[in-house]
Amino acid sequence: MGMTMTEKILARAAARRSVEPGEILEVAVDLVMTNDITAPLSIAEFKKLGLERVFDPQKVVFVPDHFVPAKDIKAAEQSKIMREFALAQGAIYFEIGRAGIEHVVLPENGLTLPGQVIIGADSHTCTYGAFNCFATGMGSTDIAAAMALGTTWVRVPPTIKFVYTGTLPPDVGGKDLILYTIGQIGVDGALYAVMEFTGEVIDKLPMDDRIAMANMAIEAGAKTGIFGFDEKTREWLARVTDKPYEPVDSDPDARYQQVIEFDVSNLRPLVALPHLPSNVYPADELEDMPIDQVVIGSCTNGRLSDLRIAAEILKGRQVHPRVRCIIVPGSQEVARQATREGLVDIFLEAGAVFSTSTCGPCLGGYMGVLAKGERCVSTTNRNFRGRMGHRESEVILAGPAVAAASAVLGRVASPAQLN
Amino acid sequence: MVIRGRVWKFGDNIDTDVIIPARYLVTIDPAELAQHVMEDIDPEFASKVQPGDIIVAGRNFGCGSSREHAPIAIKAAGVQAVVAESFARIFFRNAINIGLPVVEAPQAIAETETGDVIEIDTEAGTVLNTRTGKVYQSTQYDEFIQQIIRAGGLMQAVAERVKARQQAG
Numbered sequence: 001m002g003m004t005m006t007e008k009i010l011a012r013a014a015a016r017r018s019v020e021p022g023e024i025l026e027v028a029v030d031l032v033m034t035n036d037i038t039a040p041l042s043i044a045e046f047k048k049l050g051l052e053r054v055f056d057p058q059k060v061v062f063v064p065d066h067f068v069p070a071k072d073i074k075a076a077e078q079s080k081i082m083r084e085f086a087l088a089q090g091a092i093y094f095e096i097g098r099a100g101i102e103h104v105v106l107p108e109n110g111l112t113l114p115g116q117v118i119i120g121a122d123s124h125t126c127t128y129g130a131f132n133c134f135a136t137g138m139g140s141t142d143i144a145a146a147m148a149l150g151t152t153w154v155r156v157p158p159t160i161k162f163v164y165t166g167t168l169p170p171d172v173g174g175k176d177l178i179l180y181t182i183g184q185i186g187v188d189g190a191l192y193a194v195m196e197f198t199g200e201v202i203d204k205l206p207m208d209d210r211i212a213m214a215n216m217a218i219e220a221g222a223k224t225g226i227f228g229f230d231e232k233t234r235e236w237l238a239r240v241t242d243k244p245y246e247p248v249d250s251d252p253d254a255r256y257q258q259v260i261e262f263d264v265s266n267l268r269p270l271v272a273l274p275h276l277p278s279n280v281y282p283a284d285e286l287e288d289m290p291i292d293q294v295v296i297g298s299c300t301n302g303r304l305s306d307l308r309i310a311a312e313i314l315k316g317r318q319v320h321p322r323v324r325c326i327i328v329p330g331s332q333e334v335a336r337q338a339t340r341e342g343l344v345d346i347f348l349e350a351g352a353v354f355s356t357s358t359c360g361p362c363l364g365g366y367m368g369v370l371a372k373g374e375r376c377v378s379t380t381n382r383n384f385r386g387r388m389g390h391r392e393s394e395v396i397l398a399g400p401a402v403a404a405a406s407a408v409l410g411r412v413a414s415p416a417q418l419n
Numbered sequence: 420m421v422i423r424g425r426v427w428k429f430g431d432n433i434d435t436d437v438i439i440p441a442r443y444l445v446t447i448d449p450a451e452l453a454q455h456v457m458e459d460i461d462p463e464f465a466s467k468v469q470p471g472d473i474i475v476a477g478r479n480f481g482c483g484s485s486r487e488h489a490p491i492a493i494k495a496a497g498v499q500a501v502v503a504e505s506f507a508r509i510f511f512r513n514a515i516n517i518g519l520p521v522v523e524a525p526q527a528i529a530e531t532e533t534g535d536v537i538e539i540d541t542e543a544g545t546v547l548n549t550r551t552g553k554v555y556q557s558t559q560y561d562e563f564i565q566q567i568i569r570a571g572g573l574m575q576a577v578a579e580r581v582k583a584r585q586q587a588g
Binding site for chain 1: 436446458460483487507573581
């Protein structure tokens with residue numbers, strides 16, 4: 001009987017010839033990651049074991065990104081705990097000004113490779129599935145255990161195969177594809193399962209769009225999302241690493257819990273209205289929704305191609321007088337490239353804020369917290385109640401094209417409505 | 420283990436942002452987190468909940484972020500257990516790891532109300548509603564998960580392994 005790419009990765013990591021969904025395995029991990037919110041708990045749990053060293057400092061990564069540059073004294077104290085531990089351990093540590101958002105930074109540094117098992121104390125760790133690896137989010141205690149043992153336990157998940165057919169229309173990208181998918185299956189539509197993304201549309205889809213899709217697999221309840229390995233993956237990785245890796249592909253006779261096919265030829269730019277990512281509508285059907293803020297950035301859509309899309313729309317236009325538009329590059333590298341290409345000038349001339357790299361606004365941390373009754377169109381990944389600030393504020397999820405068009409028109413809008 | 424307590428009922432898709440909003444994630448102190456538990460879905464919850472109470476909810480409880488602060492806040496508020504139709508997977512793992520009992524009992528949810536007293540029997544795999552007298556089946560844990568629970572949480576189980584490894588040499 002054949003195996004899916006996920007089953008093959010887990011079998012390899014457990015030194016097994018084959019595995020079946022439902023089995024519990026102990027698997028070796030290639031990378032263990034935490035951030036400034038989750039690391040202090042992991043470190044406290046790790047220290048209880050009385051061990052001096054993590055299992056392998058070159059496989060343990062710490063990224064300050066949620067509340068940094070420190071938003072207040074308490075956040076600074078949390079970051080300090082992480083910084084001191086990371087440096088004492090000789091672990092991989094990405095300081096601000098040289099890094100950025102974890103899920104942008106790790107791939108940029110060639111740390112997320114095909115065939116690997118990666119776990120992180122952040123639910124969007126599933127992002128790395130775009131690179132044909134098994135990557136999943138866990139809590140701080142699971143991460144502490146993995147820092148000690150170099151292994152973790154997983155139940156082999158069933159896989160749901162998604163097949164995207166047709167031709168993607170203009171102004172529609174990876175974010176629209178994943179919002180559409182979550183809209184169809186619901187926020188627990190892939191609970192405990194792996195979402196394997198395939199089909200002719202995926203074959204043509206750029207890496208940044210695949211990354212945005214894998215990133216939001218968790219919003220359908222999935223354990224992770226995963227893509228096959230192809231020339232696009234190989235080219236992307238060749239720019240960032242010369243390390244060897246072993247891609248995996250699903251067997252033709254692999255078993256799937258379900259196969260779901262979507263023809264996306266008629267897809268329009270989408271938004272997810274409050275307060276669930278599954279509450280999806282075409283952006284151009286919502287003409288009466290004035291907004292107060294736009295955020296373009298995050299681990300979902302803070303990459304260079306996202307900023308290019310936003311800049312193309314904002315060039316020669318002005319952010320609506322009533323709207324605050326906050327643009328947050330996903331990493332220092334994205335910021336540098338956006339500066340070189342002149343994108344930052346376009347944003348500043350349009351009347352947008354261009355921030356340093358941070359998760360800040362996405363989770364209502366800082367850099368764009370919403371007041372009572374305010375509404376924000378955001379390229380982030382969650383629109384739960386109170387996510388970006390006051391519990392009576394609203395977040396509307398969208399891709400960068402819809403977000404930029406909305407910033408100009410001061411209401412939820414699709415790019416086509418600008419003309 | 421038999422857990423008996425008074426019910427607080429919630430709906431579907433209770434996410435970790437409403438369980439413990441990110442603005443409070445600047446501490447890992449359980450008592451401080453407990454002061455804000457469920458704040459963005461019921462601002463009065465932290466002052467109403469009593470030690471020994473039980474949360475009952477619908478589908479996909481604990482969806483969203485991996486923040487372990489969510490089960491920690493619930494446990495530190497004195498909540499003995501969470502019974503739901505289903506759990507988001509990271510929350511489920513986190514709860515088991517820190518020793519907060521989480522029980523899937525899909526049939527029990529619709530007929531259970533805030534203020535009911537329920538009795539969870541984790542060995543028998545049942546949930547009894549003492550108001551109606553009805554008994555519902557709950558999902559049994561795998562042996563592997565039961566080992567973590569018996570050890571008192573994941574780190575206790577890991578500590579035993581680390582100790583064995585050190586003794587072996």
